[in-house]
Amino acid sequence: MATTYPDDHPTLAGLPFSLQEYYASCHQNGSLTLLFLPISRHSQNILQSPTHAASISVGSEHPTASRPRVAFMGNVTVFRSLNDTPNKEEIQSCYLEKHPDARWWLPGPKEPHIAYWARFDPHTIYYVGGFGNLHYIGYIPLDVYQNATSTPKEDHWHRLDTHLVAQSNTEQ
Numbered sequence: 001m002a003t004t005y006p007d008d009h010p011t012l013a014g015l016p017f018s019l020q021e022y023y024a025s026c027h028q029n030g031s032l033t034l035l036f037l038p039i040s041r042h043s044q045n046i047l048q049s050p051t052h053a054a055s056i057s058v059g060s061e062h063p064t065a066s067r068p069r070v071a072f073m074g075n076v077t078v079f080r081s082l083n084d085t086p087n088k089e090e091i092q093s094c095y096l097e098k099h100p101d102a103r104w105w106l107p108g109p110k111e112p113h114i115a116y117w118a119r120f121d122p123h124t125i126y127y128v129g130g131f132g133n134l135h136y137i138g139y140i141p142l143d144v145y146q147n148a149t150s151t152p153k154e155d156h157w158h159r160l161d162t163h164l165v166a167q168s169n170t171e172q
Helices: 041-048 088-098 100-105 142-146 153-171
Strands: 002-004 016-018 032-036 053-058 069-079 116-128 137-139
Touching: 002 041, 016 041, 032 069, 032 088, 041 053, 041 069, 053 116, 088 100, 088 116, 116 142
Parallel strands: none
Antiparallel strands: 002 016, 002 053, 032 116, 053 069, 069 116, 116 137
16 A cells, blocks of 8 residues: 655655555455554555545565556545444455454454554556556556456456457557
8 A cells, every 4th residue: 555644744744655555355346445543654644635545556466577466546434433334244254354364453342453444445547467568558447447347366357458458459
């Protein structure tokens, strides 16, 4: 995840901050679920951003230039009350399926730090299908991403890449 230091930060104002963050794909529309801990630098930057902006990069477990990767740019909605968290039980189950070790940090009365559920809603998607002129490189329309069917990650990106390359070839 990448965020930006707030304008009033004494030494790093406006600079990017990037570290790997846990996320899970728990929404039908492609939004991502985050475990939001206000103690984290990302969370502090998001809370101080007027748009709650962030960017999340997704790539292969073993990245190489020939494998697909994608960057999502969007905003984060924080659910500060467990009672106001939509589909709380489903979100928690989905998140723990992806990150079982996160059980120690879940929102609720026993967390070691304050924690909330949050939803990352992408508004812009940039895709790199691989290296060379055989793969699609460029922006993916949000509706294409949101309407994609759920499949294993590598197969999904390969099929999307093939579709986008074919589409861009017919537009030229």
